Amino acid sequence: xxxxxxxxxxxxxxxxxxLWTPVMTxxxxxxLTDSQVFFKCENFQRAGAFKxxxxxxxxxxxxxxxxxxxxxxxxxxxxxxxxxxxxxLSGMKAxxxxxxxxxxxxxxxxxxxxxxxVFCENSIESRVQVANQLIEKHDYVLIHPYNDExxxxxxxxxxxxxxxxxxxxxxIFAPVGGGGLLSGTSITTKGLCTGAxxxxxxxxxxxxxxxSFRDGRIYPSINPNTIADxxxxxxxxxxxxxxxxNVDSIITVSEKEIVNAMRLLWERMKILVEPSGAVSLAxxxxxxxxxxxxRVGVIISGGNIDLSEFFSKYS
Amino acid sequence: xxxxxxxxxxxxxxxxxxLWTPVMTxxxxxxLTDSQVFFKCENFQRAGAFKxxxxxxxxxxxxxxxxxxxxxxxxxxxxxxxxxxxxxLSGMKAxxxxxxxxxxxxxxxxxxxxxxxVFCENSIESRVQVANQLIEKHDYVLIHPYNDExxxxxxxxxxxxxxxxxxxxxxIFAPVGGGGLLSGTSITTKGLCTGAxxxxxxxxxxxxxxxSFRDGRIYPSINPNTIADxxxxxxxxxxxxxxxxNVDSIITVSEKEIVNAMRLLWERMKILVEPSGAVSLAxxxxxxxxxxxxRVGVIISGGNIDLSEFFSKYS
Numbered sequence: 181x182x183x184x185x186x187x188x189x190x191x192x193x194x195x196x197x198x199l200w201t202p203v204m205t206x207x208x209x210x211x212l213t214d215s216q217v218f219f220k221c222e223n224f225q226r227a228g229a230f231k232x233x234x235x236x237x238x239x240x241x242x243x244x245x246x247x248x249x250x251x252x253x254x255x256x257x258x259x260x261x262x263x264x265x266x267x268x269l270s271g272m273k274a275x276x277x278x279x280x281x282x283x284x285x286x287x288x289x290x291x292x293x294x295x296x297x298v299f300c301e302n303s304i305e306s307r308v309q310v311a312n313q314l315i316e317k318h319d320y321v322l323i324h325p326y327n328d329e330x331x332x333x334x335x336x337x338x339x340x341x342x343x344x345x346x347x348x349x350x351x352i353f354a355p356v357g358g359g360g361l362l363s364g365t366s367i368t369t370k371g372l373c374t375g376a377x378x379x380x381x382x383x384x385x386x387x388x389x390x391x392s393f394r395d396g397r398i399y400p401s402i403n404p405n406t407i408a409d410x411x412x413x414x415x416x417x418x419x420x421x422x423x424x425x426n427v428d429s430i431i432t433v434s435e436k437e438i439v440n441a442m443r444l445l446w447e448r449m450k451i452l453v454e455p456s457g458a459v460s461l462a463x464x465x466x467x468x469x470x471x472x473x474x475r476v477g478v479i480i481s482g483g484n485i486d487l488s489e490f491f492s493k494y495s
Numbered sequence: 496x497x498x499x500x501x502x503x504x505x506x507x508x509x510x511x512x513x514l515w516t517p518v519m520t521x522x523x524x525x526x527l528t529d530s531q532v533f534f535k536c537e538n539f540q541r542a543g544a545f546k547x548x549x550x551x552x553x554x555x556x557x558x559x560x561x562x563x564x565x566x567x568x569x570x571x572x573x574x575x576x577x578x579x580x581x582x583x584l585s586g587m588k589a590x591x592x593x594x595x596x597x598x599x600x601x602x603x604x605x606x607x608x609x610x611x612x613v614f615c616e617n618s619i620e621s622r623v624q625v626a627n628q629l630i631e632k633h634d635y636v637l638i639h640p641y642n643d644e645x646x647x648x649x650x651x652x653x654x655x656x657x658x659x660x661x662x663x664x665x666x667i668f669a670p671v672g673g674g675g676l677l678s679g680t681s682i683t684t685k686g687l688c689t690g691a692x693x694x695x696x697x698x699x700x701x702x703x704x705x706x707s708f709r710d711g712r713i714y715p716s717i718n719p720n721t722i723a724d725x726x727x728x729x730x731x732x733x734x735x736x737x738x739x740x741n742v743d744s745i746i747t748v749s750e751k752e753i754v755n756a757m758r759l760l761w762e763r764m765k766i767l768v769e770p771s772g773a774v775s776l777a778x779x780x781x782x783x784x785x786x787x788x789x790r791v792g793v794i795i796s797g798g799n800i801d802l803s804e805f806f807s808k809y810s
Contacts, residue, residue, distance in 0.1 A: 202517060207541075223765045226522075285762065407809065439809040443802065447600065450538045450767040450798035483765035487758065490805050494722065494754040 181422060182329045184371030187340050187364065190237040190333040197269050198233050201225050201338070203345050208448045209461075213468035217476045218349070219461075220342040223453050223483025227293070229410075230361055230481050231262035231325070234334030238323055239266045241330055247272050252320035254300075254307040256282050257410050258482050259325040264295035275320060277311045279303075283486040326360030327416025336364025342477050343368065349376045350474035351467075353460040355481050356380035356389045356430060357411035359419030365479060366426035376477075380423065380430040381463030383408045383438060389415050393423065393430045408438055410456030410482065433462040441465060445480070454485040496737060497644045499686030502655050502679065505552040505648040512584050513548050516540050516653070518660050523763045524776075528783035532791045533664070534776075535657040538768050538798025542608070544725075545676055545796050546577035546640070549649030553638055554581045556645055562587050567635035569615075569622040571597050572725055573797050574640040579610035590635055592626045594618075598801040641675030642731025651679025657792050658683065664691045665789035666782075670774040670796050671695035671704045671745060672726035674734030680794060681741030691792075695738065695745040696778030698723045698753060704730050708738065708745045723753055725771030725797065748777040756780060760795070769800040 204219045222230035239251065250273035253263040260276045267274035274295040278287060279302040291297055300310040314320060324331065338361070343349060352369050356362040362380045369378050382389050386404030392415050401414035415423070423430075433441075442458035445451055457480045464478050519534045537545040554566065565588035568578040575591045582589035589610040593602060594617040606612055615625040630637060639646065653676070658664060667684050671677040677695045684693050697704050701719030707730050716729035730738070738745075748756075757773035760766055772795045779793050 204539075224519075228765065435809075439806065443806050446767055446802055450543065452761055452765040452767055487761055489808075491754065491758050493804075494750075 181425070182333055182367065184367060186329070186333040187336040187368050187371070190233070190330070191337040191340055193240050194233055194236045194334060194337065197226070197236055198337070199225055200341050203342060204449060204451070206449050209444065213465060213476070214472045215468060215474045215476050217464065217478055218342065218346045220338050220477065220479045221451060222338055222479060222481050223451060223457055227258065227261040227265045227289070228482055228484040229258035229262065230335055230338050230479070231258040232265060233337050234331035234360060235259070235262035235266040235323065236269070237334030238328060238330040239270045239272060242321065246321045249319050249321055250274065251323050252277070252311055252314055253323045253325070254311040255325060257286070258484055260290045261286065261293065261484070263323050264290045264293035268294040275314060277307050277314070279307065283488070285486055285488065286484065326358035326413070327418050329418060331360050332364045332419065332422065334364070335361045336368040338479055339365040339368040339477070340372070342479070343372045346475070346477070348475060349373050349477045351377050351379060351471055352477040352479070353379045353381055353464050354479040355408070355411055355456055355459040356382050357456065358413040359389065359415045359423055361479065361481055362427060363419040363422035366422060370426045377428040378426060379463060379467065380427055381459050382430060382432050383411055383459060384432040384434050386412050387432045390430045390432050392420060393427070396424070407435060408456040408459050410454065411459060431463050431467065433459060433466055437462040437466060452483045452485065453480050454482050457481040457483060496740070497648055497682065499682060501644070501648040502651040502683050502686070505548070505645070506652040506655055508555050509548055509551045509649060509652065512541070512551055513652070514540055515656050518657060519764060519766070521764050524759065528780060528791070529787045530783060530789045530791050532779065532793055533657065533661045535653050535792065535794050536766060537653055537794060537796050538766060538772055542573070542576040542580045542604070543797055543799040544573035544577065545650055545653050545794070546573040547580060548652050549646035549675060550574070550577035550581040550638065551584070552649030553643060553645040554585045554587060557636065561636045564634050564636055565589065566638050567592070567626055567629055568638045568640070569626040570640060572601070573799055575605045576601065576608065576799070578638050579605045579608035583609040590629060592622050592629070594622065598803070600801055600803065601799065641673035641728070642733050644733060646675050647679045647734065647737065649679070650676045651683040653794055654680040654683035654792070655687070657794070658687045661790070661792070663790060664688050664792045666692050666694060666786055667792040667794070668694050668696055668775040668779050669794040670723070670726055670771055671697050672771065673728040674704065674730045674738055676794065676796055677742060678734040678737035681737060685741045692743040693741060694778060694782065695742055696774045697745060697747050698726055698774060699747040699749050701727055702747045705745045705747050707735060708742070711739070722750060723771040723774050725769065726774060746778050746782065748774060748781055752777040752781060766795075767798045767800065768795050769797050772796040772798060
């Protein structure tokens with residue numbers, strides 16, 4: 181199992197290209213939660229989410245033979261853009277399989293980073309099938325979105341920067357979907373702030389990680405209906421093992437709590453956060469009775485959201 | 496006429512309460528404009544806009560007799576919230592006259608800062624009339640939104656922080672409505688970066704400042720139709736005098752250019768900026784042919800925008 185040193189190594193590897201994102205605070209939210217909340221704003225990360233850290237950490241470790249083959253990922257979301265940008269910066273060819281109903285803004289961004297896009301049907305099965313066909317034909321290297329120690333170590337560098345900047349924390353909250361961010365965060369936090377509690381937050385409507393953590397076995401995520409589109413995936417073997425070891429608790433939040441948290445971040449902090457990225461604040465607000473006066477880290481995972489409907493009223 | 500020393504004095508006066516807002520950059524926008532753009536993000540300022548700087552600088556200079564009388568402002572926008580918060584922090588009573596069609600989020604925020612709100616009809620005339628009646632009755636001290644040297648000196652502290660942080664600039668762009676921000680910015684910039692050009696940017700649909708600057712006389716702003724609601728006002732005698740002396744050029748941008756700039760800030764930089772706040776970037780993009788490779792400061796004036804329609808789809 182990877183440890184704190186792997187997070188440091190990842191940070192060293194990515195630091196020339198990944199942003200050291202700002203830590204932000206809000207007196208409104210401090211008052212609301214009666215605590216000191218430090219937001220690690222990965223919505224400001226390149227390609228709009230923490231995913232870039234793991235993608236870059238993985239791609240920079242490929243062998244020359246793997247680099248020559250090129251990489252592939254299947255994703256409708258932030259992993260697609262992260263792999264596309266990381267490949268472009270590392271001088272590699274990237275192919276991204278995307279569902280044909282993907283928002284135009286994400287398709288444009290992924291293509292803008294220089295990746296080749298192959299469209300598939302709108303199901304996970306189709307994504308996997310099309311990707312496998314391409315791998316068979318072209319021998320591309322598959323970059324998994326979370327169940328890979330290099331991806332996890334990259335994800336853990338966000339908490340590393342947060343803790344280096346604000347020092348001691350009593351709690352840290354991160355969203356959980358496939359578990360890459362939560363497992364990476366947990367390794368960093370338990371390594372640097374021994375006493376801090378690590379809390380994963382998940383939409384109630386996609387509570388497979390909550391149940392998996394409770395029952396000690398991975399449950400599948402079956403057609404979850406949540407606006408937090410980045411958290412619809414299920415845990416992987418590797419992320420689950422790390423989470424069981426390091427995470428103190430996984431809690432769930434309702435769709436309404438997610439929207440309220442997102443709205444607070446937009447209206448009061450003036451930062452654009454996607455629903456999945458606001459889930460960790462929703463959990464913080466839900467649990468704040470238990471930590472009056474404490475120092476709380478909250479990972480805002482990403483800010484990629486389709487705004488075409490909002491801006492259509494102006495055109 | 497006030498000068499650089501007044502800006503320094505204002506900065507000293509407000510620094511315990513006003514935020515030193517972050518300077519942000521974007522590789523996407525640098526590439527787009529072929530220059531180095533430094534955004535001074537006053538959308539992150541307390542009460543959501545640069546207005547807090549001027550309000551606080553003014554209120555902290557009131558005499559004890561004026562403090563005891565209490566302050567009044569009439570505003571449908573950011574000045575209302577700025578005066579309300581500055582009064583609350585300075586332990587003064589504030590009364591704000593707001594049009595009855597003001598967005599709920601602005602009314603709530605103003606009330607949340609502890610001000611008393613008096614509603615009026617939806618015209619400028621009604622705002623002035625109701626405010627005057629209240630002043631006559633209660634002897635409140637009127638805080639003008641821009642035509643006041645203390646307000647202008649406060650507004651100029653944003654550029655002061657920007658230049659102290661990024662040092663030399665070749666250009667600086669600020670939106671112009673009543674001219675408080677532009678005049679304050681121009682004093683700071685001409686004082687610290689002698690060679691820098693100061694450009695005011697105005698909506699084409701509210702081009703009274705453009706014409707006033709060109710013709711050397713103040714034109715009124717008559718029912719301008721622009722989404723940049725903070726820029727519908729006309730210049731004041733004091734702001735106009737400073738602008739004529741210090742500003743190099745005032746340019747205008749279309750509604751479409753404003754929306755495109757706002758969308759870039761939201762989608763690519765993940766920051767929430769109101770239309771008035773995006774006008775300065777719209778001007779930068781419009782003029783960028785003339786400054787390849789230059790260092791450009793852009794003041795993002797505020798981030799207060801009514802999001803209830805956007806969030807209604809989630810409820």
